[in-house]
Amino acid sequence: MNNINLEINIAGIKLKNPVIAASGCFGFGREYSRYFDLNRLGGIAVKGLTKLARKGNPPPRIAETPSGILNSVGLQNPGVKTFIEKEIPFLRSYGIAIIANASGNTIEDYEYMVEILSSADVDGIELNLSCPNVKEGCMSFGSTSNGVFEVVSRVKKKAGKPLIVKLTPNVTDITEIARAAETAGADSVSLINTLLGMAIDAKTKRPILGNVTGGLSGPAVKPIALRMVYQVSKAVKIPIIGMGGISNGTDAVEFLLAGASAVMLGTAGFVNPMAWVETIEGLEKYMIENNVKSVTELIGGLIA
Amino acid sequence: MNNINLEINIAGIKLKNPVIAASGCFGFGREYSRYFDLNRLGGIAVKGLTKLARKGNPPPRIAETPSGILNSVGLQNPGVKTFIEKEIPFLRSYGIAIIANASGNTIEDYEYMVEILSSADVDGIELNLSCPNVKEGCMSFGSTSNGVFEVVSRVKKKAGKPLIVKLTPNVTDITEIARAAETAGADSVSLINTLLGMAIDAKTKRPILGNVTGGLSGPAVKPIALRMVYQVSKAVKIPIIGMGGISNGTDAVEFLLAGASAVMLGTAGFVNPMAWVETIEGLEKYMIENNVKSVTELIGGLIA
């Protein structure tokens, strides 16, 4: 297409374009495969996986907020083994990068996950140190640089695949956390996971979510995500996958300019199932109009 | 009005209703006094004051974001002495609580501010430990519990007026910060100040704000603010003033249910100069419809 090059390599993961479906918003790809050809995507980060199957949190699990949503799914998933057996073969039938999103309650869980996923047919592992909807593990590791350093350096030893560490925005200084991940051996960081929030129904005087609090995503959080990507890009050398409220090509360009090498979209797809495809098309259009030959030229291109 | 009682006492500050204009969004009241009778309000938190006059940050100082705004004013103000001389007499002509919002670069600045304001004719002092738009002081004190404890315990000794400590949401655990403020002697906490964010113009490849980053406010942040108020209300005993994206009576009720004893509105007034008045009216309507006799019945009334 007009000689523009959308390819990007994130720490060894080859993407034919920098647009990836965000974890938890795209299941294992089956549902959206009926809406568009998954081959269009750069990659898919699958639903957050754990060692054993998890039931997740009680409903309601979603609340609408101004230009955003809260979710409190709580990592419902069939367990990593079922994923490997039943979902990878389906996903492999497409020519896209498969990123396995992994969570755990303990460091040993994370080690187990990275080990088993390293011998599975995935392209990269996204270590979820940032889910706000589960009591143990996850965000509690991800909110301190010590926690992140410890988990990442431990699992790095077991990792036979590129390791992406997914960061929580619910911290005082995200650059400190990103640096801890980098020092511990992360090949990339992805950010942001959701911001902890809450919605109340004044009529019933009750929280809307069954789990009381949930994670905020969608356009509302974009300014925060963009700032964090920008700050982290100044703090680490490893590539960044940016996300948080991206809905179209222009949003994606903004994240690339701020310093991301690729982007993920989740929530926007709920509103528009073509959001991923339209984001790729919008990015192409921007590149053509602005005479950008390769997407790599945009990365960190902010004039500030 | 129908025998409902909107009065509330926040740590000794008497408010005839729990709706206060948020600092920085209402100047010193003069401008909005042409739009409605300031006597309608519970109180006014005036523009952030410093020891000496401050010019503030270069424009643009505002960017529109999905259901919100970023601002990077940077505490432009005429200095606390000018405020005392020129603005207090005007504000005192109304029967509303005057809350002086005070910032500083150093602990000594904060001590100076609290001392001078304690002998001025204000009803309370809101210690701004949370402005994200200035390089020194402020949020750098406010983002650690040690910082907050130190500033608050030092200024408390000089304080002859109720001391409200305004908290930043840009922290890992706001309850820890709130507890530090309480332990150090704060009479109340107000939250949230703005979330650090950023906006980029893809066309020009430049940040929209002259200061690159700015503070996010408006409806977009409401779920985060509500969650923080809820968490803090479980963590401290002092009264809480809640804010962040409140635009109407229903929003205000949600904050009261989450545990706030009063609320502030800022950004909503830019869109609707009657937002403060309409919030009071909406709150009254809710109370009548739900047979709530006193606003105090709503505080912390969430069923969760």
Added chain:
Amino acid sequence: MNTIYKIVKSEKLNIDTFLLTVESEKIAKKSRPGQIVHIKCGNGTEAYLRRPISICSVDREKGTFDLAIQIRGKGTKILSCLKAGDDIDVMGPLGQGFSLYPRHKKIIAVGGGIGIFPLLQLLKDHPAQNKKAILGFRTRSLIILENEFRQSCNELLIATDDGSYGEKGFVTELLKKEVEKELPDMVFICGPTVMMKAGVELLKKHNIPCEVSMEQRMGCGIGACLVCVCKIKKDDDWNYTQICKSGPVFSGDEVIFD
């Protein structure tokens, strides 16, 4: 995948409910009674998420379908302002509809509130000879689609909470009487959770199969995000199962109502 269709008609049914007729060959042809659509309300972020609405009836000849929508909040309010000729963004048909088995000769459809809507096309399409409908409304002035229902079944019973029309009381009480009179082969229940729960318990005693249509807040609408779940029995245990994909219709005995 195109999701933009034209509105053919918008009609007020009662104080807060309206009927929207939308042109779509695809949805009219493909949809089964009980399936839903997922609708974008307005162009912007005002009502950010799509809204799930049951297909109320379809005209397969004309290639149109009807939605009966009650105004509850922002999104349904926006939809109520649409007029003939306007575009509407609709994903669907989605989910699993009711079971239409020829072996079920005598059926009863029980609906309350917005739960009555999916029952209309069910009654139209079901092959049973004997179709009865029991519909509940708060009060007489809120009764809607009465003629449409009457024409689609052999017998229509209406209950109002205040007795201002038909029987006074809950639809489950009427169901109880009907069942005690003569056992149906199958019952379909759609309405508030308490109502469905009571209905399922009642029918269990009589060993009559039934289906219910579950409701939950939704995100994607197609099964990918796992937000719209209810508890569904699985072997000796249960799973949180997506209402948008495996439902909204479930067999009454597989649902765990908390």
Added chain:
Amino acid sequence: MNTIYKIVKSEKLNIDTFLLTVESEKIAKKSRPGQIVHIKCGNGTEAYLRRPISICSVDREKGTFDLAIQIRGKGTKILSCLKAGDDIDVMGPLGQGFSLYPRHKKIIAVGGGIGIFPLLQLLKDHPAQNKKAILGFRTRSLIILENEFRQSCNELLIATDDGSYGEKGFVTELLKKEVEKELPDMVFICGPTVMMKAGVELLKKHNIPCEVSMEQRMGCGIGACLVCVCKIKKDDDWNYTQICKSGPVFSGDEVIFD
């Protein structure tokens, strides 16, 4: 305080600019040339903030005012869809307009881009005998309000960037020629910052007073939030001053253009 008015007319002026006529006794009567209004675009949060727009002209008899608006983004797009009869939420008139001194017998109004709009009512209202307007457009097809301007001044000069109509080049070049022909008593400049800066520097050399109309992103629109500032000289120093309240019109020699 009521801010809701009725739209009387909406008219397309060129490919991306339209003229909105709004009914408001108050604004028509009270406003001075150069003042602005602050408009809510749509009901929702889609375009969250109000948009500042200069009052282009007023009809004090009819009690209406005109806004000429260029579609730039979300908010102006929403405004462009409004039609006669629709409501519009307008705060205003706001800020300080141009100075209309009877001692200024010969004036020149210089405008570029959207900067031409506030000059129309200025030319209509100014008491000078000799009123000249110099307006700049990118190209012929974008020229708008030509007749209106021609009727409101003694002489109208038009410049286009590409020379497709009138003089080729920048308005400041035309201003230079005019000033060198005959010194005006006062000049009003409104347009991009670079243009205003060049104009102010030119006029300074000739010791001619001038006023400029500044632009900046706004929040409250009334002076309370301090976001819409520009550098204004004060004694030996300068202050960031609110454009919405102390401007948008400032004396050319008090503004510091960075």
